[in-house]
Amino acid sequence: MIIAIDGPAGSGKSTVAKLVAKKLGFSYIDTGAMYRAVAYKVIKENIPLERLPEILENLDLKLLDTNEGVKVILDGEDITDKIRTEQIGKKASQIAKIPEVRKKLVQLQRKLGLKAKNAVLEGRDIGTVVFPDAQLKIFLTASAKERARRRYNQLREKGLKISYDEILKAVIERDKTDMERKESPLKPAEDAVIIDTTNKTIDEVVQMIINIAKERKLT
Numbered sequence: 001m002i003i004a005i006d007g008p009a010g011s012g013k014s015t016v017a018k019l020v021a022k023k024l025g026f027s028y029i030d031t032g033a034m035y036r037a038v039a040y041k042v043i044k045e046n047i048p049l050e051r052l053p054e055i056l057e058n059l060d061l062k063l064l065d066t067n068e069g070v071k072v073i074l075d076g077e078d079i080t081d082k083i084r085t086e087q088i089g090k091k092a093s094q095i096a097k098i099p100e101v102r103k104k105l106v107q108l109q110r111k112l113g114l115k116a117k118n119a120v121l122e123g124r125d126i127g128t129v130v131f132p133d134a135q136l137k138i139f140l141t142a143s144a145k146e147r148a149r150r151r152y153n154q155l156r157e158k159g160l161k162i163s164y165d166e167i168l169k170a171v172i173e174r175d176k177t178d179m180e181r182k183e184s185p186l187k188p189a190e191d192a193v194i195i196d197t198t199n200k201t202i203d204e205v206v207q208m209i210i211n212i213a214k215e216r217k218l219t
Contacts (some may be wrong), residue, residue: 001026001118001218002133003209004126007140008186009089009174010147012197012205016140017122018069019206024219027116029063030070031109031123031130032092036083037061037074038101039091053100063112086155086162086170093174096124097181106130106184124178127189135218138209139188142198144171 003020007013014030021028038059041047047055062073072080082088095101109130113119121130127137142150148168155162178186188194193212197205213219 001135002113002131003120003136003138003213003218004131004134004189004192005120005122005138005140005209006124006126006128006186006188006192007122008124008142008147008171008178010151010171011140011142012150012202013122013140015202016197016205016209017120019202020209020213021120023206023210024120024213025118027065027119028070029109029112029116029119029121030072031105031121031126033063033070033072033080033083034061034105034108035092035096035101036088037072037079038105039088039095040079040083041074042095043088043091049095049098052095052098053104056101056104059104061108086167089174090170093177096178097183099183102129102183124186125184127192128187129184132189136209136213136216137189137192138212139192139194140197140205141194142196144168144175146198147171 003026005013005017018028060075064071064073071078072083106129109121113121113131123130127134145168148164148171151171152164152167195205195208
């Protein structure tokens, strides 16, 4: 059983997907973390993008489901918190344009999803590319201003100083990059249920998805 949750940055898909998975007893797979992990490696090791296909052949990347949440382990290092920066997000968006990178990571995502049997996967192309036959496809969205506000508050809570205008600019740029890329552009699957989260709480969105899953007898 696969539930695919897609959407742009700041739409709430990570938080929602985690909670939906927890309430349904499904595995949770954060595909965006995979691209961020590769971006982290590129920045840390100063790897030229043209060498990425070669590097990916021996990529040591694991997503571990723990009591504290999903841990992202790259080359034996826990980078879970290190990959949640604007710099990493921007680089991840650039990397996602590279066909060889998407092909490799999509293979890994499918492998993880099938191994889990029942899973909630979130990203930007889960319902359109990774699992086009997913039993339930959700596309979360929200206004750019609202998504920027959420990201701003999130970073402030972590003690990072950054202006709201900078975040809004980054959100708009990320949307443009993700929607206009040739490989797996960000867009709702034709049969996806679109949910605008702008004026909804996380709990409301989670309950909406669970209700849809129950209506379709997926739980």
